[in-house]
Amino acid sequence: MADAFIRWYREMAAVSVLDEQVKVFKEHGIALTHPVMGAAMVLNVEGDAVPMRQEELSRILGLRIAPLTINWWFSADINVTDAYTYEPLGCEIQTFFLDGLHSEEMEHVESAVIAASVALDVPTRAVIVDRRGVSDPDDWDSLTLYDGEPAPRFPDSVCAQEQIAEKILQNSPGLQKKKGRGGLYRLAPAHPV
Structure with missing residues (x-):
């Protein structure tokens, strides 16, 4: 079994949209800057947190030269790790690893990502x-x-563009499809697991 996660696929912007994402996440109780250190925390190859100014982090993300992993903060002791990667087909991927979070914190991360995906x-x-x-x-x-083909096992939910949602529905009967905001469709099991 894999770890709990939220994976967000979006088109690449001409410039980094980190500042806008920070604003949306803040509305959901999640901060980019560490509450005590007062800086964004970027993880180096050994997994150590390295403080960085938000402006510098935004600039580096805009260069898209390499994957980057950062922490978002609920408090000085509770964080969610976010791995940024870039695909040659013009897609930016953020993977939020949810292990160690309580269900309420997971809900906050999910709400923040969905809100940002629309905003x-x-x-x-x-x-x-x-x-x-x-x-x-x-x-x-x-x-x-x-x-290509959807994953063999359906997760808790998927919000996707219509063509992706339709492909999932073809391979996973028993899902409910609801039109959401921002042109996305939400798929979830008709009978939650």
Whole structure:
């Protein structure tokens, strides 16, 4: 079984949209800057947190030269790790790892990501929410990036563009489809697991 995660696929903007994302996340009780250190925390290759100014982090994310992992903060002791990666097909992927969070904190992260997916001008392809860890984050790349097959096991929910949602529905009977905001459709089991 994989770890609990939320994976957000969106088109790449001409410039980083970190500042806008920070505002949306703040409305959901999640901050980019550490409450005590007063800086964003970027994880180095050893997993150590390195303080960085938000402006510098935004600039580095805009360069898209390499994957980057950061922490978002509920409090000085509670964080969610966010791994940024970029695909050559013009897609930015953020994977939020939810392990160690309580269900209420997971809900805050999910709400923040869904709100940002609608609020930001950059189109979202899909948001995969897998609190139970029934799939692996990379399992969703084929479908979302290359019009391939959906993951073999359906997670808690998926919000996706219509063509992605329809492909999932073809392979996963028993899902409910609801039109959401921002041109996304929410898929979830008709009978929650």
